[in-house]
Amino acid sequence: MTLISFVVPAYRVQAFLSECLDSILGQPFDDVEVIGVDDHSPDGSGDILAEYAARDHRVHAVRLDDNVGLGPARNIGLDRAGGEYVWFVDGDDWLAPDCLAEVAARLRRTRPDVLLVDHVRVRWDGWATRSALADVFPTPPGEETFRLAERPEALRLLHTAWNKLVRREFLVDLGLRFEPGWYEDVAFSYPLLLAAERIGVLDRVCLNYRQRRAGAITRTRGDRHFEVFVQWHRVFRWMDGRTPPVDGLRPAVFERMIWHYLTVLGNGERIAPELRSAFFDRITADHARWLPPGGYPAPPGVEGLKHRLVAAGRWRTFSALRAANQAREVAGRQVRRGKPVARRAARLGRDAVLREYYLAELRRPLDPHLAVYAAYWFRGYACNPAAIYEAARRLAPHVRGVWIVRRDRVASLPPGVEYVVAGTREYHRVLARATWLVNNVNFPDFVRKRPGSVHVQTHHGTPVKVMGLDQQRYPVGAVGMDFAKLLRRVDRWDYSVSANSFSTQMWERAYPAAYTTLEVGYPRNDRLVTATDTEVREVRARLGLAAGDRVVLYAPTHREHLPGYRPPFDPELLRDALGPAGVLLMRSHYFADRDRRRPVPGSGAAPGPARVRDVSGHDRVEDLYLAADVLVTDYSSAMFDYAVLDRPIVVYAPDWEAYRLARGVYLDLLAEPPGAVTTSFPGLLDLFRSGAVDAEPATAARRRFRERFCALEDGHAAERVVRRVFLGEVG
Template sequence: MTLISFVVPAYRVQGYLRECLDSILGQPFDDLEVIGVDDASPDAVGDILDEYAARDPRVRALRLPRNVGLGPARNAGLDRAVGEYVWFVDGDDWLAPDCLPEVAGRLRAARPDVLVVDHVRAHWNDTATRSAMAEVFPEPPGEATFRLRDRPETMHLLHTAWNRVVRREFLVDLGLRFAPGWYEDVSFTYPVLLAAERIAVLDRVCVNYRQRRAGAITRTRGDRHFEVFAQWHRVFALMDRWGPAVAELRPAVFERMVWHHLTVLGNGERIAPALRPAFFAQMTADHRRFRPAEGYPAPDGLEGLKHRLVAAGRWRTFSALRAANQARATARGTARRALPVARRTARLTRDAVLREYYRAELRRPIDPTLAVYAAYWYRGYACNPAAIHAAARRLAPQVRGVWIVRRDRVDTLPPGTEFVVAGTPGYYRTLARARWLVNNVNFPDFVRKRPGSVHVQTHHGTPVKVMGLDQQRFPLGAGGMDFAGLLRRVDRWDYSITSNSFSTQMWDRAYPASYTTLEVGYPRNDRLVTATAEEVREIRDRLGIGPDERVVLYAPTHREHLPRYRPPFDPERLLDVLGPAGRLLIRSHYFNDRAGRARRRSGGRAVDVSDHGSVEDLYLAADVLVTDYSSAMFDYAVLDRPIVVYAPDRDAYALARGVYFDVTAEPPGAVALTFAELLELFRSGAVTGAEAQRARQRFRDRFCTLDDGHAAERVARRVFLDNPA
């Protein structure tokens, strides 16, 4: 019999589900199964589960026909489990590495009804908070099993399903199921402990409990938090049914109920002010209904005072106490942040004067026809914003589009393009009054999100390397990023444009906020789909490329952690292999050209095209792309032409910068890890061989299905015309 059945319910966790599944399947332990339950999730959860099930026989994917909620979804997985033990792990949490052998060892040695394991709260800012295990068990709990009446302090461990492994037959015999509704753990985990004859505790961190910045019910306001009362009612109903067997534990369970109610009410992100009096009144009613006749172990101090106020129904006093505590905390924070007046400079710089002008412009009405566009930190007319701008001019001519550019890039704009120069009064005025703000990177920190304005983040590539908050785990590649500032910028987004489901999943976890994702394909790739053979010939003519020349475009990405690193690459040796008809175009990453320095060099058949204004021109002109970890491969794959992944520093890059997936294991074509291998790929013809073609087709099926030539139109209709068609 399988030892452990993992039940993984998943709803709107597409950005985290892969990490959860990998953390289970990658353990040095095989006696397990995973039942992934898609609770009718509207995102890619079901597809991810199907993908894992197709490649790993230990995974079974279950798709529910309608959304039933976390509790019933767990029940559906439990009904299909075959393991001796069942472990409910939520789809946005993940297991600690190498924990399963120790869990399995304890299960086999002790044969408990329930094994409680330790956890940490893993916060979105890459910090972790320890659990209460050390306070509940100041002395190691040891390997012996016990009943709850012998160690009632066990109830002070977090009452969740995922921090305990339960014997499946014990659950079946008990007839215990998860109830519907929020706080479903309450009416499952306390009864499990009450009924268990053999409880074991493993004081090893096994679960990373993700504290999501957005999307968790603990950070969602609404009246559904009142469902906590029904869950506790179920606990006491079971205790009444079980009678004398659990009667002596009633005071301890009651204390946990009051503590939990106070926790829910005390979290300002759950209960709106208007609902707090009614919530408090229900707390008082339940206190009177379930209070044991012999009393209960109420805490001392301030917490004990709260218990007494609940018992007496004194909401006004409770509310005043809460307000006083919050005022003291605010005062302390203000005092810490205050700066002496003497530190403030009296002299306003030019930038400060312009910022004051910007703030004054914010007080003027939004221009209902104005859209502002920018790309690559004002480097010019490019990428997704340029494609959206062109589509908007055609579909929404009433919208006036204005571009922000650096002064040294003005001459790169297409004729007739309206623009303002970054840093000028017109720049600040345009930013302040625009209704739409479209960019493929973030606007500066000073830009305010005005009510009624619409911010569109188009991004500029499908991510291979980790981005956003995920970079916190790779400090060498993060380069001293201000993650709090990043999140303030992300909070301005109304729309996030993605080119495929994979990008959507990664942006969900890298940039957690409340924006709407438009998974419509990349607008900049429309041109790659619609370009005619005549257009390709004209581009090649402008670049001086003959009709019979075979063009290789080499476009490596930037190494943030190694700014002076260049992959080993000898253009002359590659050209020797390509033969007399070969031509090589070399394009550096845009990070290497922030100041706008043109570095075009002609060297016979090798040409540096780093300063060429349109990378799409270069894609269309090239017969083969050679790249490493760049998003260029996803765009070029739209053309269905050969791609070579040349990754000489694969392991070092993944370790220092971090990657979302290994492009050498799931490549868009042939792979070379050394320059000698790269030469051999071209020499042998493997670049265009059957295996490379099959790899490219798999890659295209995964990443390029939305690039049909109409992505910019879809964005323009949704953003400017409010038409989702």
């Protein structure tokens, strides 16, 4: 019999589910099974479970035809579990590395009905806080097992299902099930502990409890938080009908109930102000209804005062006390931070004048026909915003599109494109008045999100390296990043454009906020899909390439942690390996802030030998993709775009191990490459000399890569964005 069955319900957790499953399946202990329950999730959670089940016999995926909620989904998983113990792990949490061997050893030595394990809370900003276990058990029980009557302090541990492993036969005999509704753990955990004959405690952190910034019920306001009362009523009704009785523990359980109610009420992100008095009245009613005959051990100090105010039904006094406490906390934080009194100091200079002008323009109505576009920190007309702009001109002609560009980039704009120069008065005006703001990076921090405005974040590549909040785990590659400011910028987004399910999962994890994901493909790749043979020939001719040339484009990524990095690479040796017809085009990353005044190779004076050319100054990278017969890259998102053309790709990763450790990656390019792969320059030369670039293994790898990442690229991605964002079409 399998020792541990993991029941993992999944609903809107696609950004975190893979990390959860990997943390279970990647443990050195593998006597486990995973029952993954897709609770009719509207995102890609069900597909992720199915993919894991297809490649790992320990995973069993269940798809539900209707959304039943967390509790019933757990019951469905429990009914399919065959392990000796069951562990209910939520799909957005993850296990600590190497914990399972110790958990399994404790289970086998002590055979508890319930094993309590330690956890940490991990916020979206990376801040971790310990649980109450060390406070509840200052002296760890070790391998001793006990009944709750012997150690009632165990009730003070968090009443969740995921910090407990339960002997399945005990659970089935008890007949305990998860109830529907919010706060379902309450009516499960307390009866479970009250009924158990053998409770064990493992004082080792085994689970990371993710505190999500968006999407969690603890950060969702609404009247569904009143369902906490229903769950606690179930606990007391269960106690009333229990044989043998558990009356001796009723005072301790009652204290936990009042503590929990006050915790929910005190969280301003759960109970809206207009509902707080009604919620308080419900607490008072339950206090009177379930108060044990002999009373209960109320806490001391301010917390005890709150309990007494609840018993007396004194909402106004309770509310005033709460407001006074909050005011003291705010004042204390201001003193600790040395925060000055907010005031508007007189400022001089051009920037101050322009900022005042921007604030004045914010008081004027939005222009219902104005859309502002930008790309790569105002470097020019490019990428997804350019493709959306062109589609909007065709499909939404009532929308006036204006581009923001740096002054030195004005000459690069196509004829007829309206623009403003970054930093000017007109720039501040359009940012304040535009109804739509479209960018592949974030707009500056001073830009306000106005009611009625629509911000579209298109991104500029499928992520290989970790991004956003995930960079907190890799500080070497995130020097100088202010994550608090990043989140404020992300909160302005209304839409996030995604090229594939993989990107969607990574963006939602890296940039947690309430935006809507448009998983439609990348607009900038429409041109690659629709380009004709004639267009390809014309592009090659403009670049000075002959019909018989074998063109290789080399496009590496930027390395934030290694300024000035240049890979071990000899262009002439690589060009020689291509054969007599070989031409090598080399393009730097845009972070090199290219000198755009250099002539474009093929347009006149090429800056290097005719068969090795620097094309960093070419404005449209799509031209280079169309012209190239092979792409050589390292960790750049260029590979995902170029794969749309279904041409050979080579991953040249000479510093793979150093890069993944310093910068962090979402994808193992050596295990899942888009074609041939090498970690050395001699290996790169050999790939071309031997023909391995075009061989069947490379072609098969590219086919798998395209199936995973390019399935949405049909030439209509920009149209789908325009119809949803500008025309309001849904479906």
